[in-house]
Amino acid sequence: MATLSLLTTRRVCKNFGGLDALTDVDFELPRGQVRALIGPNGAGKSTFVGTICGRIPPTSGEIVFDGQDITHLATHRRICLGIAYTFQITSVFSRLTAYENVALGVRRIHGSRWQKVHSLVMEALDRVRIADLAEQIAGDLSYGHQRLLEIAMGLGQSPELFILDEPTQGLAEGEIEGFKDLIRSLSGQTTILLIEHNMNVVMETAEFITVLNAGRILAEGTVDEMRHNQDVQAAYLGRD
Amino acid sequence: MEFGPHFLLATLEGALTAAVLALTAVGLSVVFGIMRVVNVAHGEFFMLGAVIAWFVSTTVGIHPAVGFLLALVVAPVMVGFLAIVADQLVLRRLDYDPERTIVATIGLLYCIQQVTLMTFGPDARPVIPPFNQRIALPWFELGEQGFQVTWPWGFGVTTYKLAVIMFAVIILVGLWRFLARSKFGLIMRATQLDREMALAFGIPIERVYAIVFGLGAGLAALGAVLIVPIRQAHYLMGGEPLLLSFIVVIIGGLGSIPGTIMAAILIGLSDGIISVFFSPTLAKIIATLLVAFVLVYRPQGLFGRRLP
Amino acid sequence: MRQNSNVVALHAGILASLLILFFITSAYHNGNLARIMVLAVFAMGYNFLFGYTGLLSLGHALFFSAGMYGLGISMHHLELSVLPAFAVALLFTAMVSAAIGFLALRTTGVAFMIVTLMFAQAGYLTILLFGKYTRGDEGFVIQQAERTLFGLDLTDPSIRYFAAFALFAASYLFIAWAVRTSFGRCLVAIRENEARARMLGYDTARHKFLALLASGVLSGVSGAGYALLFGYAGATFASVQYSILPLLWVLLGGSGTTLGPLIGTAFAFYLVDISSEFTSAYLLVVGAAIVFLTLFFPQGLAGEIRRRIAPWLP
Structure with missing residues (x-):
């Protein structure tokens, strides 16, 4: 099992001065999958990927990448292992x-x-x-x-794991179409973790969806499963 | 002299240094705390205070005390005004960028030094203190014949030195109350806490900055006027107070006024004491290294809280 | 690839014209140029840290004087010959730079400036403290007889010019090469946005340390070269003024450019030289020039040329 997944997190918690941003997040990402991470604003999505790439140290828990425990590894070393991260706020x-x-x-x-x-x-x-x-x-x-x-x-x-934090925000329609093509062309070679608000993009590109709400994983499943999940609709999709 | 009297004398000298240093350093501290500007020309404002004091006290030839008292008002005001001009002409146009203002104030330093050299000349010149009675101090010893009062030779203090210490304390307490109670003090603190927010509330930031820069320079000048009857006015005298003020401001926690005053007392006293017993150079080496290590390992200063 | 050949041509042209200048200028200007070339090495070292890596140090006099006294003491007191003394100077500067890098790089921004300033001041005072050996502000002279290398008399103006040229050329080519490597490009990335460079997988702490080390050693090369070619070591070269001068030269010439330090050093040298013919108030001219340049030419002379005329300028 462990060898199949590229990224595993176990009971990851993050506490910002008394506020629980993440609580016991158990997450598994198989190699080669395109995974979407969705959830309402403030659900902890950016914090979660922050703990993966090392920008935010988790309060507790364990993060394993490619069979190696990277929980306490410096940011640049994680990047060297093959994690690439694109910023939510443009940072060129x-x-x-x-x-x-x-x-x-x-x-x-x-x-x-x-x-x-x-x-x-x-x-x-x-x-x-x-x-x-x-x-x-x-x-x-x-x-x-x-x-x-x-x-x-x-x-x-050429990352093993490509984390994209709201990549389509601010893109024009045509550019979004191009982006979808790009993700489809990468699927199979690169494992992708996509934080996305645009449900259209999520439905068309992701193979599997994880829903985060209030710092916890609310539900996980295929695109179709999520589309019909009551909890998810209540927490997130319903509002769209 | 025995160790005891010697030590007390060193402490008195240290208290004098501390008093003047506190004034100068608080000036540097408000400028850094509120404007985030490291003013390298601060020592030159100090020097200008001393030089203007000399000009005033020699041109007003009625009585040394009159000239001195006049200088006590004129020098800080003139220096403060000059600083405001420098702020308007240079710092404001650099948008108070931390790095570029450092370079620009280095340029100011050269200009002020050179102009002083051309007008005031290369000589060190004394200013006569307004009063200067010598008080011999007694020393108490437990000798073979029981308790003894002795008058060790050279063990004494002048009234002027005591007055300087008291005057500095009064000014600092007054300043502290002013900043804590007055409306301007409130505006200054608001600006320090959040520049953007202060702007949004309609505080005229640029005018506040100009006044703060003038106030900081004026405090340095005031410290210089007080010390100039003891140590003469010279166009290169700004280097040491600059360095010591830096040290004090950093150890006290950048921008914290009570911390700065505590650090001035600490550095002033230890400088006085160490330089009496060891070489003054060694004292300075220890002090500068102390600052460096404080900044490296405890950037919030010994007395300060974390930087905002 | 056309830009590449431009760059190579520029470097070759600069070095060639410095050689040609020797033959067409007077002995007086030859002496000045030798001094400028040695001091430009100091400016280049400073620029490597400030212009490329974005770290503003106010303590480079420490590295310059470490090189100067490293060579001076080993020749004057330990009676070493030129080459071993130079090696001692480099080793000593490298040790000082490593120590300062280890400590000062824990801080950033204004704190970094003040920490470097304080360490340099402690160094200056230490030189004064050991005045018995260093002769303090008065300094000491390195005897003419000792300043020979491979049988060449380094006090001879022509030989001195070419020795200065050799130091300059080696440092210049080193910088020109270093800033084009992926290491050098990463330094620029750190200057622009350190957090982002880290997110690209660079060990920015290591890069900054190595940049400071190289910068310190180049400054030491300049200090040792100055002591050797002009036969003098003194505490003045460790004072705050000599920490500020390289910053001034680099800002005048253009930070983050290969050519800037040379232009800036030469410009400042002749600014002082020419203005002191007319007035004794040359510091006023220098001070006003600094204020003027920070206000109106924040990118320096070479920086403005790059911005307006030749964006390929290295």
Whole structure:
């Protein structure tokens, strides 16, 4: 069992000064799956992925990635193990070019093999369809393009686990369609954990859904199961 | 002299240093606490206070005391006004960016020093204290013939030094009450806590900053006027108070006024005591290393709370 | 790839013109240039930490004087010859830099500035404390007879010029190479947004430490070179002023550019040199220049050129 799942969390809790943001979160993500993590605002989704990639240390619990306990590992080491994270709030290097933004992530893996780096950077930019903007200063790009660049920075690292925190927020309709295509093209190769508010995107891309509510896992199941789950509808879908 | 009298004398000297240092450092502390500006030119404002005191007391030739008392008012006001001009011309235009203001105040430091050198000259000049009676102090000893009162040679203090210490205490207490009770004090604290919120409530931030910068510089100048009858005015005298104020502000917790005063007493006394018994250089090395280590391992200062 | 050839041509051109300047300028300017080249190494070291990594230190005089006294003491008191003395100086500076890096990098921003300032001040006072060996503010002279390398007399103006050039060229090429490696690019990423660089999997603490180490050692190279070529070591070079000067040079020339430190050092040197011909108040000119530049040219001379004319400028 354990070898099949790429990421496992056991009884993860996070307490912010008396406030329980996460309570006993047991979570299992099989290799290769596209998983959506949904839930109302303040449910603890960003906190949860924060504990996975090391931005937020959990108060208690255990996090295992690829068979290795990473609960107390420094952030950069987790990233080196193959976790990529795209920020909810766009966090590109705004004074560097789009190319350099992606190249920074690629170079961490491939060092000074310039040819290899170049082709991987262009491939990542191409996949989000902004290859023509490579030489632009990231801060000058439109908001939507910065979101796509953020995704390309993750893609460039060819991660084992790709965590996307509300990637479609602020994207135009056409760009959202492109994003869905991108996720479909990645499925099978990359394990994806997708935090998403846009239910349309979730229904069309995810294979499996976990619903978080008030810091606890409310329900888990396939897209169809979730669509008909009473609790989920009450807590979340019903409000949409 | 025996150890006992020697020690008491060192403590008195230390208290004097502490008094002047507290004034200067509180000036630096309010500027940092409220504006988040590290004013490297603070020591030059101190020096200007001393130099202006010399100009005032020598031009007003009635009686040394009159000149000095006039300087006690004129020097801080002039220096404060100069600081406000510097704030309006330079700091405000840099948007109070922490790094760029450091560099700009370094530039100010050079300008002030050079202008002083060209007008005041390279010599150290004394200012006559308004009064200066010497009080010999007795020492009590338990000798072979029982309890004895002796008058060790050189063991004494001047009335002026005692007056400086008292005056500094009065000013600091007054300032503290002013900041705690007055409307302006409230506005200052609001600005310190949350700049954006203060702006939203219609507090004229830029005017508050200008006044705070003027107030900080004025306090340094006041400290200098008090010390200049004891240590002469010189165009390079700003370096040491700058460094010591830095030390005090950091140990006291950046931006905390009670902490700053406590640290000034600690540093002033220990500086006085250590430099009487050891070399003053060693005392300074210990003090600077102390600051560095406090910042590395306890950035909120010895007496402060966490930075907001 | 056209930009690459531009960069290579620029580096070659800078080094070549420094060589040519030797033959076309007077002995007076030769002496100045030798001094500028040695001090520019200091500025380049400073720029590596400030301009590329984004760490503003106010204590680099400590590293400069560590190199200066490392060489000075080993030649003057231990009677070592030039090469071993230089090695001692480098080793000593590296140790000092590592210690400061270990301690000061626990802080950031304003605290980092003040911590470095305090450590440098403690270093300066330590030099004064051991005045018996260091001769304090007065300093000591390294005898002309001792300053020979491979039988060459380093006090000879021409040989001194080329020795200074060699130090400069080696440091310049090192920087030009380092900032193009993935290590150097990561430093820029740390400058721009350290948290994001960490989220790309970089060990930013290690990168910052190595950047400080390299920066400190380059400053030490400059200090040792200065003591060797100009035959003097003194406590003034450890004072706050010498921590502020490299910051000034880098800001004048353009931080985060390869060329900026050289331009800034030369500009400041001749600013003082020329203004002191007209007025004794050269500090006023320097002070006003600093204020003026922070107000109107926040990117420095080379930085403005990069922004307006040549975005490829390294």
